[in-house]
Amino acid sequence: MANAIFPGSFNPFTIGHKSIIDRALPLFDKIYIAVGYNEQKSTTPPPLDRVREIAAVYEGNPKVEACAYSGLTVEFAAGHDISFIIRGIRNSIDFEYEKGMADINRRIGNIETIFIPTVPELSDISSSVVRELSHNGYDITPFIP
Numbered sequence: 225m226a227n228a229i230f231p232g233s234f235n236p237f238t239i240g241h242k243s244i245i246d247r248a249l250p251l252f253d254k255i256y257i258a259v260g261y262n263e264q265k266s267t268t269p270p271p272l273d274r275v276r277e278i279a280a281v282y283e284g285n286p287k288v289e290a291c292a293y294s295g296l297t298v299e300f301a302a303g304h305d306i307s308f309i310i311r312g313i314r315n316s317i318d319f320e321y322e323k324g325m326a327d328i329n330r331r332i333g334n335i336e337t338i339f340i341p342t343v344p345e346l347s348d349i350s351s352s353v354v355r356e357l358s359h360n361g362y363d364i365t366p367f368i369p
Contacts, residue, residue, distance in 0.1 A: 226307040228252045240349040244312040259292045298333025309337040
């Protein structure tokens with residue numbers, strides 16, 4: 225077994241993200257759900273608020289740790305005994321982008337990426353769509369854990 229990181233902005237953390245983590249849990253000793261942020265940019269809600277929200281979803285599960293980080297994912301992974309990056313794939317566009325990132329991460333950080341396809345009934349859910357719905361006053365509770 226090994227440790228893995230599931231990096232992202234998680235703005236917001238959706239039921240699609242949760243599905244990926246829940247399906248990956250049997251494969252790893254520990255999964256870090258890592259909220260990446262750029263210290264030069266201001267985001268709403270702040271990264272630590274998103275970390276707290278994710279931690280609440282997995283409260284009581286010692287195999288999951290929510291945290292924030294800045295910089296390269298491979299640098300965070302190297303400092304936390306992480307051997308794998310988890311990425312969810314909704315469609316072929318996601319795959320093409322994520323494949324390129326996986327190749328670079330393997331080259332510069334000697335870390336493998338595990339792709340987990342989204343279940344079909346959640347493939348239309350993305351953080352940007354949920355943010356847009358929220359911005360326009362739509363009830364987003366069906367899309368977040």
